[in-house]
Amino acid sequence: MSFGRNVADIDNLLDNVYCGLVARATWTGDFCYLKMITESINLPSLIPARLSTMSNALNHPVQQTSRRGFIKKAGALAAGSAALGISLERGAHAAGNKEIKFGLIGCGGRGSGAAGNALRGGKDIKLVALADWFEPKALAARSTLKGMFKDQVAVDDNHVFSGFDGYKKVIESDIDVLLIACASHFQAPYLKAGIDAGKHVFCEKPHSLDAPELRTVQQACDDAKKKNLNVVSGLCWRYSPVVRETIKRIRDGQIGDIVNAQVHYMAAPYRLTERDPKWSELEWQMHNWYHFFWLAGDQCLQQLIHTADRASFAFGDPKPKLVWGVGGRAAVLGAKYGDLFDHQAVVFEYEDGKQLTGVCRNQVGTWGDENDAIFGTKGRASLKRGTITGENNWRYKGPNTNMYDVEQAELFDAVRTGKTINNCDYMVNSTMMMIMATYAVWTGKRLTWDEVWNTKTTVLQPAYNWEMKPPVMPNAAGEYDIPIPGITKVV
Numbered sequence: 001m002s003f004g005r006n007v008a009d010i011d012n013l014l015d016n017v018y019c020g021l022v023a024r025a026t027w028t029g030d031f032c033y034l035k036m037i038t039e040s041i042n043l044p045s046l047i048p049a050r051l052s053t054m055s056n057a058l059n060h061p062v063q064q065t066s067r068r069g070f071i072k073k074a075g076a077l078a079a080g081s082a083a084l085g086i087s088l089e090r091g092a093h094a095a096g097n098k099e100i101k102f103g104l105i106g107c108g109g110r111g112s113g114a115a116g117n118a119l120r121g122g123k124d125i126k127l128v129a130l131a132d133w134f135e136p137k138a139l140a141a142r143s144t145l146k147g148m149f150k151d152q153v154a155v156d157d158n159h160v161f162s163g164f165d166g167y168k169k170v171i172e173s174d175i176d177v178l179l180i181a182c183a184s185h186f187q188a189p190y191l192k193a194g195i196d197a198g199k200h201v202f203c204e205k206p207h208s209l210d211a212p213e214l215r216t217v218q219q220a221c222d223d224a225k226k227k228n229l230n231v232v233s234g235l236c237w238r239y240s241p242v243v244r245e246t247i248k249r250i251r252d253g254q255i256g257d258i259v260n261a262q263v264h265y266m267a268a269p270y271r272l273t274e275r276d277p278k279w280s281e282l283e284w285q286m287h288n289w290y291h292f293f294w295l296a297g298d299q300c301l302q303q304l305i306h307t308a309d310r311a312s313f314a315f316g317d318p319k320p321k322l323v324w325g326v327g328g329r330a331a332v333l334g335a336k337y338g339d340l341f342d343h344q345a346v347v348f349e350y351e352d353g354k355q356l357t358g359v360c361r362n363q364v365g366t367w368g369d370e371n372d373a374i375f376g377t378k379g380r381a382s383l384k385r386g387t388i389t390g391e392n393n394w395r396y397k398g399p400n401t402n403m404y405d406v407e408q409a410e411l412f413d414a415v416r417t418g419k420t421i422n423n424c425d426y427m428v429n430s431t432m433m434m435i436m437a438t439y440a441v442w443t444g445k446r447l448t449w450d451e452v453w454n455t456k457t458t459v460l461q462p463a464y465n466w467e468m469k470p471p472v473m474p475n476a477a478g479e480y481d482i483p484i485p486g487i488t489k490v491v
């Protein structure tokens with residue numbers, strides 16, 4: 001099968017991969033799996049679990065840190081962080097030599113990455129509990145992280161949890177901070193459970209897959225404010241020094257008054273897990289969770305959210321008045337791709353007349369890129385690239401501290417110093433925009449914020465266990481039904 005890429009392309013791509021951990025690709029048939037690069041970061045062994053795929057490498061936002069430049073830049077990290085006012089290396093808890101203990105739910109690519117980012121934030125930070133649906137994944141993450149942060153990984157066998165209740169046991173462990181990076185379906189309820197239990201929380205995006213769950217997130221974040229608990233979102237670009245500096249310049253008027261924005265996320269499909277005949281339908285969907293809406297949402301919620309979130313940041317995070325769009329499934333066919341569309345285009349309209357257009361695609365062998373363009377009366381900006389063109393040409397040249405490190409450093413620093421970060425407003429706003437986008441594309445209708453905010457449709461299930469029947473099952477042809485614009489309804 002041809003991917004329209006040669007080895008040099010792949011190498012260039014990998015030069016741009018840095019998602020908390022450095023990765024290298026090896027081609028295996030249709031997909032390209034990423035492994036830890038031992039020589040760059042002195043890992044004792046290759047991570048045993050498959051972390052991610054080439055599509056994930058494309059799909060997930062990456063900082064402009066090359067694997068060749070990683071070591072050099074790691075040294076510059078401390079300097080860059082100091083410039084940002086963050087202490088990445090602190091020996092003691094500000095409140096008095098106390099360790100900050102954290103637990104992780106979801107030990108895949110991002111979860112392991114986020115734990116590494118957190119541990120890099122100071123010797124006083126300790127990982128003490130882990131949970132994954134699948135015990136081997138939790139054990140693999142423990143072993144990899146232990147190899148990298150020997151003195152900071154203190155997860156004994158009694159604190160490696162698996163199954164559907166593993167999350168509860170992590171929350172019940174002696175932890176101050178909870179990191180959540182599991183199948184997106186569960187992130188909202190786990191965020192709530194963490195805040196209810198009085199933990200500071202880092203939660204990966206998307207923050208929910210439907211409006212009822214998102215209303216729960218809003219409520220939980222309001223509770224967090226009352227309890228002075230930190231809530232940090234995995235909408236990581238808000239922590240990028242490049243984005244922050246570009247935003248400052250936009251706020252200073254360097255592109256004039258913002259008129260509209262255009263964002264895109266063009267990528268290969270997420271990684272696939274082939275069905276193992278030993279697995280039940282539920283187990284297969286859990287292994288292949290990125291391709292099922294009830295577990296992952298769609299590309300709007302998974303990927304376009306990052307680019308739209310940047311544009312929304314530039315706009316000042318107003319609620320869009322309404323959204324309309326188109327989408328469908330044209331090129332990734334077959335049951336293994338679950339029940340998702342493979343392309344979407346949406347337009348958000350705002351009260352003040354601004355528009356935000358978003359386009360995304362998950363197809364094999366197609367052009368891949370992700371970027372944002374913010375158009376103003378005096379020029380245009382790209383937050384991702386850190387550029388302004390027009391009356392005030394400019395390019396970001398400051399420290400390029402990794403945003404995944406920054407988000408964890410700021411979270412743990414806040415815990416140490418008693419400050420409180422609450423990312424709730426944009427977590428809810430940007431997630432809601434993507435739920436609106438999904439529903440507009442599915443239904444073919446023009447939908448308002450209020451209509452979608454008040455919907456009752458939810459992916460949440462009454463109970464979770466290994467015997468449960470997934471809410472989506474193959475049809476008579478062995479395929480999964482997909483929405484049909486004009487016919488599909490959400491209520």
Ligand SMILES: NC(=O)c1ccc[n+]([C@@H]2O[C@H](COP(=O)([O-])OP(=O)(O)OC[C@H]3O[C@@H](n4cnc5c(N)ncnc54)[C@H](O)[C@@H]3O)[C@@H](O)[C@H]2O)c1
Pocket residue numbers: 019051052060061105106107108109110111131132133134137163164166167181182183184186187204205206234235236302
């Ligand atoms: N901010 C970013 O740049 C970024 C990048 C990648 C992924 N993510 C987000 O992070 C989350 C995880 O993505 P990933 O790429 O690491 O996926 P992954 O499949 O690599 O890892 C997820 C892990 O969580 C486990 N898991 C899933 N649901 C679970 C549950 N309820 N309880 C315990 N374990 C569970 C799975 O077995 C798997 O090992 C997703 O929400 C994704 O959108 C964010």
